[in-house]
Amino acid sequence: MSLDRFSRQYEARTPRSKALHARAVKVMPGGNSRTTTFFDPYPFYAARGEGARIWDVDGVERLDFNGNYTSLILGHAPPEVVKAIQEAAALGASFPAPTEHEVRLAEILTQRIPSMETVRFANSGTEATMNAVRVARAFTGRHKIAKFEGAYHGTHDWVMVSVTPDLALAGSRKRPKPVAGSAGIPPAVLKHVVVLPWNDPDACEKTLVREADSLAALLVDPLLGIGGVLPPAPGFLERLREVTARRGILLIFDEVISFRVAPGGAQERFGVRPDLTTLGKIIGGGLPVGAFGGQADVMAAFDPRGGRGRISHGGTFNANPLTMAAGVATLEALTPERYRQLDLLGERLRSGMTALLRRLKRPGQVSGVGSLFCLHWTKKRLTDYRSSRPEDPGQPLRVFMGLLNHGVLLTQRGLGCCSAAMAEADVDGFVAALEGVLQSD
Numbered sequence: 315m316s317l318d319r320f321s322r323q324y325e326a327r328t329p330r331s332k333a334l335h336a337r338a339v340k341v342m343p344g345g346n347s348r349t350t351t352f353f354d355p356y357p358f359y360a361a362r363g364e365g366a367r368i369w370d371v372d373g374v375e376r377l378d379f380n381g382n383y384t385s386l387i388l389g390h391a392p393p394e395v396v397k398a399i400q401e402a403a404a405l406g407a408s409f410p411a412p413t414e415h416e417v418r419l420a421e422i423l424t425q426r427i428p429s430m431e432t433v434r435f436a437n438s439g440t441e442a443t444m445n446a447v448r449v450a451r452a453f454t455g456r457h458k459i460a461k462f463e464g465a466y467h468g469t470h471d472w473v474m475v476s477v478t479p480d481l482a483l484a485g486s487r488k489r490p491k492p493v494a495g496s497a498g499i500p501p502a503v504l505k506h507v508v509v510l511p512w513n514d515p516d517a518c519e520k521t522l523v524r525e526a527d528s529l530a531a532l533l534v535d536p537l538l539g540i541g542g543v544l545p546p547a548p549g550f551l552e553r554l555r556e557v558t559a560r561r562g563i564l565l566i567f568d569e570v571i572s573f574r575v576a577p578g579g580a581q582e583r584f585g586v587r588p589d590l591t592t593l594g595k596i597i598g599g600g601l602p603v604g605a606f607g608g609q610a611d612v613m614a615a616f617d618p619r620g621g622r623g624r625i626s627h628g629g630t631f632n633a634n635p636l637t638m639a640a641g642v643a644t645l646e647a648l649t650p651e652r653y654r655q656l657d658l659l660g661e662r663l664r665s666g667m668t669a670l671l672r673r674l675k676r677p678g679q680v681s682g683v684g685s686l687f688c689l690h691w692t693k694k695r696l697t698d699y700r701s702s703r704p705e706d707p708g709q710p711l712r713v714f715m716g717l718l719n720h721g722v723l724l725t726q727r728g729l730g731c732c733s734a735a736m737a738e739a740d741v742d743g744f745v746a747a748l749e750g751v752l753q754s755d
């Protein structure tokens with residue numbers, strides 16, 4: 315089935331969203347404040363969520379495998395988190411002073427993540443990676459950073475490089491060229507960002523060693539999350555750890571997404587200790603959040619005592635009490651049993667989809683770890699950004715729109731996640747919906 319036909323079906327079911335979007339375009343460019351969630355002809359407008367489900371303003375119910383881009387690990391409106399937010403809000407939304415909630419969340423995170431000796435809070439994953447990069451430069455006195463082709467780390471200039479580069483501009487696979495990921499990024503940025511190929515340890519080592527004297531940090535999403543949840547090959551993260559330690563390059567794990575795969579995140583799951591870690595999404599219980607932390611001697615640059623802080627890190631809403639309280643309630647609800655349950659749901663979903671694709675003889679594959687998964691429309695062996703590009707570039711969006719019409723919300727590129735509010739029947743419902751979409755495609 316064509317995208318046009320899926321879009322017409324979608325429009326027929328979402329007249330209120332269409333009307334809201336018509337109002338929105340008069341006051342916002344494209345009616346939009348969040349590029350990621352926009353799709354043509356217009357996004358549906360959310361009315362409410364409960365558990366594993368989300369309802370739009372037209373009353374259409376969908377199973378939510380997007381989870382606000384993997385943030386809602388307990389599902390929508392979990393009672394313990396709602397209660398924590400209500401109680402905190404009743405005492406005041408924000409103050410020009412810290413609260414006990416902040417101390418509690420910092421204690422929980424540093425207990426769960428041994429490499430995170432100290433931590434600071436911000437309002438987004440973007441701010442977290444921006445500050446981690448800054449402190450790495452301050453600590454090492456070097457100015458370049460390295461990142462992987464296909465990796466997303468937020469929207470500041472230093473990381474909006476080679477996120478989804480056009481391969482015509484991106485150079486060779488082993489030595490990718492930095493490509494600006496947005497208009498408005500100055501050419502000077504590209505001179506300070508070194509791009510590496512995911513899962514190619516020899517090529518990475520060569521480049522890291524060549525650039526070592528000017529490299530402050532290597533920024534790594536251990537699962538290449540938004541880049542398609544492509545897990546590291548055995549030994550890959552260990553090799554990156556070894557090379558960076560040897561050459562005095564700080565290793566930053568960006569666990570904004572991957573933190574959800576174990577109580578201590580991907581670094582616990584893979585047994586590799588970074589120097590710094592950035593967090594976001596699930597640690598705010600659905601509210602805006604970011605955090606960055608790690609080795610105490612590196613983080614000491616932020617210590618303002620006695621006026622000695624070398625980095626000033628302000629932020630009107632940093633560590634606001636609502637977010638901190640929601641984060642504490644969420645992490646307290648995430649018991650080892652919950653992680654086991656999430657892993658089982660993820661495994662059931664991946665094997666269900668894989669069996670379906672095989673039965674229907676479709677050139678698709680499913681990658682993932684724990685509760686995270688990504689659908690890929692290629693027959694190539696999945697290793698990195700380049701190998702995971704869809705053979706038919708229109709297929710991910712067709713599947714996304716088809717699933718919307720079959721009562722399932724995914725992300726447009728095929729990334730998804732299970733939440734602790736889901737049951738096996740929900741996961742099986744996803745597979746049935748995908749079958750419906752593929753049969754009509």
Ligand SMILES: Cc1ncc(COP(=O)(O)O)c(C=O)c1O
Pocket residue numbers: 383437438439440441443466467468469535539540568569570571594595603604
């Ligand atoms: C790995 C990673 N880092 C950073 C970010 C940016 O986080 P935020 O959207 O909160 O700025 C994201 C967002 O998806 C992410 O996946």
